[in-house]
Amino acid sequence: MSFTALVFLAHCLLLLHRCMGSEAGGVFDHGRHGVSLARVDEARAPSRCGGGTTTSPTGGGGSTPPPKPLLITAPRDAGEYPVLVFLHGYLVVNSFYSQLFQHVASHGYIVVAPQLYTISGADTTDEINAAAAIVGWLAGGGLSSVLPPGVRADVTQVSISGHSRGGKVAFALALGHAKLAVPVAALVAVDPVDGMGVGQQTPPAILTGRAHSLRVSAPAMVIGTGLGELPRGPLLPPCAPRGVSHAAFYGELDVGAAGAACHLVAGEYGHTDMMDDETPGARGMLTRMICRSGGARAPMRRFVGGATVAFLNKWVGGDGAAMDGIRARPEEAPVALSVVEFLDDKAIAQTE
Template sequence: MMSTSSVSVCSQIDVFAIGEYETKLVKPADTVTPKPLLIFTPLEAGEYPVLILLHGYLLNNSFYSQLSHQIASHGFVLVVPQLYSVAGPDATKEVAYVAEITNWLPEGLQQLLPSQVNANLTKLGLAGHSRGGKVAFALALNRVKTDLKLKFSLLIGIDPVDGMDKGIQTPPKVLTYIPHSFNIGMPVMVIGTGLGEVRKNTLFPACAPKGVNHEDFYNECCKPACYFVAKDYGHLDMLDDETKGIRGKATHCLCKNGKSREPMRRFVGGVVVAFLKAYLGGNFSYLMGIKDNENTPVVLQQVDFLV
């Protein structure tokens, strides 16, 4: 049993806007997948690369629906798991869960997609937001021993966080504080937020503190890698405009936010699409346009490329 809902899109070439493909959300029954999943897929017949997107700490995978539809509408299949409901500081099990989900893809994903849609698992990306970014890097760096059967083609950290502060990393530790020490063997993109390291108020710590945030992750990346920091936006500004429930309401009060989520979400979606088109499709024009700060929906505080 599965339930589906669909969304219509307009044909546009702007990576920061909805793309040319109509997309569908597929929600499989939990009994047929290793973890609960949301799958965002184009409806037009074709073969599409696949991106696994990991949620942030104590967040719901459904909070990334608008972002996921945007990326899928440019010709990609997104697999967005719910790794846990409640979790402590140790993310080791989450790394193992992602490996399990990845190993399930060859036999499990295709049967859940529309009959005319084919998943190309030779072009497989891994992305994660916040703690999900840490988990993605930990898996790619083999910080937790797993029996991973598929090879990832690229890695994306969306405002990744490795702990509470420098010296207070949570397991498994990812950062080594040795420049260019990440021997990942694939292209990497790190997206950061200018307000992530700013405290919302005196009651709560910063959501992406200096010493364990995007800057530190990028400093340890090797070539090829790229880095974008959105100046006036916060750690959760790439989530849906409306996030329901207690957790959803908390996303508006725990972290320092920009004026609106929509520009940051469009930026994250667009730069992810540009990165995927570059390293999975060989078209670098979109990524180079963002490097030159062409028509981006946010002001970029920092841009850097390791080539």
């Protein structure tokens, strides 16, 4: 073989290695599973959802209803899948994240998204307790009757995620503010917010103002936005105020307790840019009017979905290829990342 041919072959192998080892790229695309969406009411059997996805399975009539209405997104293919509980942001609807849920579910996860409330005050205690009750319902087998035929949920542990105020509630669960029926496998907080500002936190306050004070029980990923800390206009407050948003949550994580943590920030995107392209109604309109936006939501949604999948793959599925790919080649993400931070045993050893 000639030298030129060898160089060409080496180049091809390098490209192949990058593509395969950067499963980082793969998680940002829709996965191999078709997915179904099902609504489960507090007191009724599952009902069919409109739209382009498949509808809910039948057979839930004899099951115990969940403590809160649910939107469940699951792979259609038979098999057993880990569960991610996703907690919505302040005063929004769980279905505003349906495209994000479909992305995650297409990679082999069941996403359970409760509607924690319609109207709520400042105190998040009821939301924390309601989310813990949902985990108890899952652990008790309530999910089995509302999944597609042949699909089973692994409820020996659950991962917890949440956006905005829901990210704060997710942290509260991982910190033990409510007793959970099963362990937390992983924590993913999407632009979490703890109130209107430093000294204006909503009860119970999660942030303490002290570095490494949050002893969460599982590996944690904090996803942030650069525009969330900026007001949309002179008369509007920022949706994710500096000092009580993603950087503060990450800075206060006790990595020794969590085992590992990472912090990824999409600097050119806003607080609600991971939601669906269309968010109907007055609440949906407010998601665009109040919070500053980076424009099209699809890139940010792909990033949040892919990063979540990569993190769960590593800490739930035991496959770190995609997460390692993001760490090594953050430029392959569908958005420009202004912050890429990782803390784990290896990183801690390097700083000591």
